[in-house]
Amino acid sequence: MPTFTHDGLDFAYLDEGEGEPILLIHGFASTKEINWVGPGWVSTLTGAGRRVIALDNRGHGASSKLYDAAAYDPDIMAGDALALLDHLELRRVDVMGYSMGGRIASCLALRAPERVRSLILGGIGIHLVEGAGLPVTVAEALLAPSLEEVTDPMGRTFRAFAEQTGSDRRALAACIYGSRRTLSREEVGRIRVPTLIAVGTRDDVAGSPHPLVALVPGARALDIPGRDHMRAVGDKVFKEAVLAFLAEPH
Template sequence: MPQFDSNGVTIDYSDDGEGPLMVLVHGYASNRTINWHNTSWVKTLTGAGYRVVALDNRGHGKSEKLYDSAAYQTGEMAADVVRLLDHLGADTAVVMGYSMGSRIAAFTALAAPERVSALILSGLASNLVDGVDGGAEIAAAMEAGSVADVTDPGARAFRVFAEQTKSDRKALAACIRASRQTLSEAQVHEITAPTLVVAGDKDDIAGSAEGLAALMQNAEPVSLPGRDHMTAVGDKGHKEAVLAFLKRH
C-alpha cells in the first residue's frame, strides 16, 4: 500500500476508486481495514462514484508507531490529513471520520477550512464538546499484563479490541493520553463546511447527534435507532444517510 512522509512520520493509506475525493479517518485502536474496508464503506463509496483514500492514523495499522503522547495531540493528527491532501495533490476533499477519526476530521475542518468541502462526523457527536471520560483507564488497560488484569469494563473492551486488531498497545496508550481534546461551542460554530453528524441513539461515547448539530452553522443530525458505538459503524441506515448527504452536497 502507498505511504507518505508526514513531517517525519510515515503514514500508510489505501486509494480506491475514481471520482470526487473522500478521505476516511478511522477510530481509536482500529485501522483503515477494520473501520472502512471490512464494513463495506469503501465498496459502498467507490460504487457511488467516489475516489476513497483511507489512512492508518499514526500509531495505528501499518503507519509508524510513536510512543511520546505529545505526538498524538489531535492537531498533529489533523495535520496528517492535510499533508495527505498535499501528497495527493488535492485542493479539497470530503472528510469523514469515525469516533476519534471524527475528532480529527473536525480539527481538520477548523484548522484548514479551505481544504474540507464537506464534513461527516460519525461516532462522535455532542461529546466532541462535552468530552469523553476514561482515557486514563484505557491507557492503563493497554499497558496491563493481560486482559484478566483489567477490571474497568469500558477499558477492558478497548483492550480486547486492541488484541483483536493486533495493535501496538504501547502506542495506543500514548495516543489515548493525548488525543481526546475537545472543541468549545464557539470553535464548532466556526466550522462552515456542510456537515453531517451521525451517532447511534444508544452510543454513550458519541453523545447526541442533535446536540452537536445544533451548535454548528451548517450541520444536520442523524440518529441511528438501537445502535451503539460498535454497531453503528457499518449500519445500513448509516450508509444511506451518508450517500444522501453526499448527493445533496
C-alpha cells in the first residue's frame, strides 16, 4: 500500500487505473476500502477509463491517528487531500466525497478551485450548511466502556461498525468533535465548479440535497431512491449518474 507524509503524518492511499484522475474522499469511520473498494466504486470508475485515487483520512484506516479534536477540521483534512495531489503531481482532478468526505471535498473546492474539475457530494445535503455533522452522542458511544452500555441507536450503529472494522475509537471520537464545522451560505455560494449533490431518499443524516443545490451556483441534485445513509453509497443509480456527470465536458 503506497503512503506519503504530510503535516508530520503518514497517509495511506490507493492509485489505480489510467485516464483522467478522480480523487475519492471517504466518510466518517470508513476507509478507502470500505467506502470505495467494497461498494464497487474503484472497479466501476477504472472500468470506465478513469484513474482513481483515494486516501485514508487522518484518524482512519492505515493513516496516522490523532486525538486532538482541533486536528480534524474539514479544511485541515482538505489540506491532506491537496497534499496527496501534490505528491502525485496532479494539477486538476474530479473530486467525490461521501458524508464527512463531502464536507472535506467542499472545503477543497473552496480552498483550491483551480485544482477541481468537478465536484460530487454524496451523502451530504443541506446539513453541510445547517447541520454540524454527526451528533456528539456518537462520540460518547465510541468512548463508552462497551457496546452494551450504549443506548443511542445511531451511537450503537457507529460503535458496532468501529468495532467490526478495528478502528481507533479514540481517534474517531476526536474526529466527531473536530469535524463538526459547517459552511456558511456565503461559502457554499462561492463553489463555482460543476457540482452534483446525491442523497438517498431515506437518508436521515445528510439533509435534503435540494436546498443545498439552491445555494450552489449551477449545482444539480440526485435523489437516490429508497436508500438510507449507509446503503446509498454503492447504489447503481448513484453510480450511473456519476459516470454520466463525469462524461460531460466540464
